[in-house]
Amino acid sequence: MMRNTVSDIWKLYKKGEKIACVTAYDSTSALLADRAAVDLLLVGDSLGMTVLGHDTTIPVSIDDCLRHSAAVVRGSEKALVVADMPFMSYHGSSHEALKNASRFMQESLVSAVKIEGGEEVADLVKKMVQGGIPVMGHIGLLPQAVLVKGGYKVRGRTEEDEQQLLKDGLALQAAGAFAIVMECVKSDAAKRIVTALDIPIIGIGSGLGCDGEVQVMHDILGLNPDFIPRHAKKYLDLAEQINGAFTQYKDDVKSDRFPTQENWY
Numbered sequence: 504m505m506r507n508t509v510s511d512i513w514k515l516y517k518k519g520e521k522i523a524c525v526t527a528y529d530s531t532s533a534l535l536a537d538r539a540a541v542d543l544l545l546v547g548d549s550l551g552m553t554v555l556g557h558d559t560t561i562p563v564s565i566d567d568c569l570r571h572s573a574a575v576v577r578g579s580e581k582a583l584v585v586a587d588m589p590f591m592s593y594h595g596s597s598h599e600a601l602k603n604a605s606r607f608m609q610e611s612l613v614s615a616v617k618i619e620g621g622e623e624v625a626d627l628v629k630k631m632v633q634g635g636i637p638v639m640g641h642i643g644l645l646p647q648a649v650l651v652k653g654g655y656k657v658r659g660r661t662e663e664d665e666q667q668l669l670k671d672g673l674a675l676q677a678a679g680a681f682a683i684v685m686e687c688v689k690s691d692a693a694k695r696i697v698t699a700l701d702i703p704i705i706g707i708g709s710g711l712g713c714d715g716e717v718q719v720m721h722d723i724l725g726l727n728p729d730f731i732p733r734h735a736k737k738y739l740d741l742a743e744q745i746n747g748a749f750t751q752y753k754d755d756v757k758s759d760r761f762p763t764q765e766n767w768y
């Protein structure tokens with residue numbers, strides 16, 4: 504099976520077909536999302552929270568992202584795999600940033616990387632693309648900037664902020680980004696920005712005007728028993744089901760109901 508390329512993503516965009524994206528962090532979940540024909544798997548640095556137990560994406564290292572990205576590539580056949588570059592891995596010299604980005608392409612074998620930011624990263628995006636690395640932009644709410652912004656804040660609430668987001672989007676497009684994630688931007692502003700741009704805009708919490716949607720796997724599967732963000736929908740309550748299975752297993756072991764004769768050699 505031929506893996507999706509950035510051209511396949513553009514084809515969907517040009518046809519007006521919504522682009523379905525979900526995060527994945529390991530080979531099993533990658534395989535399952537891939538078999539459901541999700542178009543793009545994002546190895547988000549949200550893995551800091553979903554699999555490593557951190558409170559934010561800030562403690563996530565480049566080695567964390569490389570290892571999980573490689574697992575997602577191994578688990579999937581068809582979906583385009585995009586890896587997040589983590590906190591401060593693309594803010595030093597452009598030489599260092601390009602070297603870090605190359606590791607995702609050469610060691611994890613992903614098809615593209617994603618970095619947060621707009622105008623301020625456009626020069627770097629251009630260099631990456633010139634070097635042969637497809638880049639996905641990320642504008643709006645930027646989780647890696649949570650400490651300097653003093654929290655997670657919805658964007659595009661004012662005319663001024665909308666203009667900044669538009670400038671950021673245009674700069675990324677001009678630099679050669681193949682698509683942009685737009686996180687938690689007011690839906691009316693998001694719609695106008697999408698209309699002004701000619702590359703696919705993948706929304707999360709930004710409304711139906713976007714060209715596709717990305718969600719964190721743990722949110723849509725209901726894997727977090729304690730929290731569901733407004734932008735997500737629980738398609739399953741896996742936390743509940745898994746808890747039931749573990750409880751039954753534990754009770755069976757304690758009462759000798761498991762294993763039974765057919766389970767031993």
Ligand code: KIV
Nearest residue numbers: 526547548549684717
């Ligand atoms: O890290 C992540 O999961 C992301 C998506 C939510 C866009 O960046």
Ligand code: NA
Nearest residue numbers: 547548549587
């Ligand atoms: Na991310």
